[in-house]
Amino acid sequence: MLMTKTNSRTALIALAALAVLAAGCSTPVPLEEKKDVPVETRTGTPAGGAAAGGAQGTPQSQVTTVNLDKSATATVARIVYFDYDSFAIKDEYRGVIEANAKALVAARNKRVSIEGHTDERGGREYNLALGQKRAESVAKALALLGVNDGQMESVSFGKERPAVQGSDEAAWAKNRRAEIKDK
């Protein structure tokens, strides 16, 4: 109302520019690029395993419970990275295994999927089997620390769902992994 004509024009241009940006954002993007951001630590998943980022439309009366028992699981690293052609868990990931085992032993009703992944080199089916081996090697390590077999399912995506795109060692190293995911 108090805007000068020029000001309102600028505002409109800004709005329209936002619309253009939004249109750009809605361009179809390969799903894995969106959801498989390579993070080693994930923090603050609310109790009940609700998906992160549901900020819009949150009722004002909502109270989010913080359960201290489970916060241990929520803050531990859940990805183990592997060497090329290997399914041996390196020493540096012993801590990741131990923290996850502790959380799963503390909550026997909790179930996880352990997803094995490979880099892009080689055949799809053989890589699927290699990824399965990585997942099972993590499951075995967890079982040795007392996690029930029934709490875990080892599955594989082979080379079908890379964490990062790219055809160099840096990308491959990020993709050779096993992820522990809540079910």
Add this chain to the structure above:
Amino acid sequence: MTPPTAPLNRRAFGAALVAGAASLPAWAQFRVEISGVGATQIPVAVARFRGDDVAAPSLGVASAIVRADLERSGLFRLLDAPNVIDETAMPSMSEWRARGADGLVGGSVSRLADGRLDVRYKLWDVVKGQDLGGQSLAVPLADMRLAAHRVADAFYERFTGDKGVFSTRIAYVTRAAGRYTLRIADADGEAGQVALTSPDPIISPAWSPDGRELAYVSFESQKAVIWVQDVATGQRRQIANFRGSNSAPAWSPDGRQLVVTLSRDGGSQLYAIGREGGTPRRLTQSPAIDTEATFAPDGRSIVFVSDRGGGPQIYRMGATGGDAQRITFNGSYNISPALSPDGKSMAFIARLGGGTFRLHLMDLASGTVTALTDTNDDESPSFAPNGKLIIYASRADSRDVLMTTTLDGRIKARLLATGADVREPVWGPFNR
């Protein structure tokens, strides 16, 4: 208000158009790349068929489809034949001999009263001056291309002695804009149709021997599960969804069972399972990876990949399991075996050090191995049902592409698809 927003709106509209283009169905076509063919091509002529340009213009021109099929095979040299010759004509054999043709085909396309098309053709052996006869194919309008491919098949068989595969189909997976689509197309890559589309990966399609069903691995439930889908009706059923991963389906030649890779008992091992699913029967007992099974054409043995000796190598065992014999010995990584329909040769992918994965062919009797390509990212070979061509996935211009090659590696054709990665090709049987 209008002056500043109008041009910007146009820009927003432009952005929307780009986004729309990316989600268009991938269009595909083969381009032939022939190398070193020499004098082996048979000179032939495909005349214009009477009425073929007006019968079903939206579907293409029958004689042009026949000509393109024969050309793509790499076995024929197509002579100019701009005039119409139909199946009732009596072309002068001496005239065509003078033009250098060994063979000639003519025909016609017309609409029947019930709306179907009548595709007629006649073949001539020009060298012998002989009328080889022809046929009338009455087909639904939508099968015009199929009828033209059948004419090309008849021609191919008369002049090469082998059954043609122009009327067969291929299945493959495209990935574009984060979507995975299982497609079925004519062997020339045209007339593609979508069998399944998903935001999650689809791999390892396999045709049932009767050509009616496709088995494949879908990750739609966030793990590998084997499905079988009826191609015509779209009805699908899970045949293996056990704990862990379920993958690498391979049909037995009688179509009654499949061999699959399951990790339900730990590791990746081979199991036999009925075509409707049920209780799997374990075929291998190894502490290693056993996967990528494929049946010998006689159904009596299974060829598969195992890393029981260290790296992945190809082995053979009886169809009900038992001792396995290693059959690849060159190199440290040999995977993805495909057996020729006569059971005499095996296509597979070998890693040649570093990141080079190349299509090879082994003569099973002698064990002789030859490289069929000079590319670095070959995957997933599959034989045409006449055993004369292999379709495989490769990479070109930073895209996943499909290629076909003859068994001597001399004639290659490339399936071009716009805006999509194309992979996991598998050639269907003669029946469709």
